[in-house]
Amino acid sequence: MNDFPDDLERRCPRLGSPVRFGYCRLLAADGRVCPKILDCWWERFDVAALMRRSLSEEDFASLAEGRPPNKVASLIDLIRQARDRHRR
Numbered sequence: 001m002n003d004f005p006d007d008l009e010r011r012c013p014r015l016g017s018p019v020r021f022g023y024c025r026l027l028a029a030d031g032r033v034c035p036k037i038l039d040c041w042w043e044r045f046d047v048a049a050l051m052r053r054s055l056s057e058e059d060f061a062s063l064a065e066g067r068p069p070n071k072v073a074s075l076i077d078l079i080r081q082a083r084d085r086h087r088r
């Protein structure tokens with residue numbers, strides 16, 4: 001059983017379209033948590049507690065600090081998101 005509210009939906013400020021929490025938690029097939037996940041979901045449920053439980057201490061600290069991803073990673077992420085949108 002999945003302990004995550006993956007079916008919850010909201011409008012993504014980056015994509016401009018609705019996304020489910022499951023997408024934010026595991027961006028597409030990449031398996032990475034979106035760096036905006038705490039900002040985007042805190043009003044809906046205790047996303048910080050959930051992420052703290054599910055990530056390593058180091059990964060959660062990085063997420064909580066809101067470290068920006070490096071530029072190459074961001075660019076690759078944007079390209080992948082655009083590609084995924086075209087496939088739908």
Ligand code: SF4
Pocket residue numbers: 010011012013014015019023024034035036037038040
């Ligand atoms: S967490 Fe990331 S993918 Fe999810 S809605 Fe926010 S910006 Fe979009």
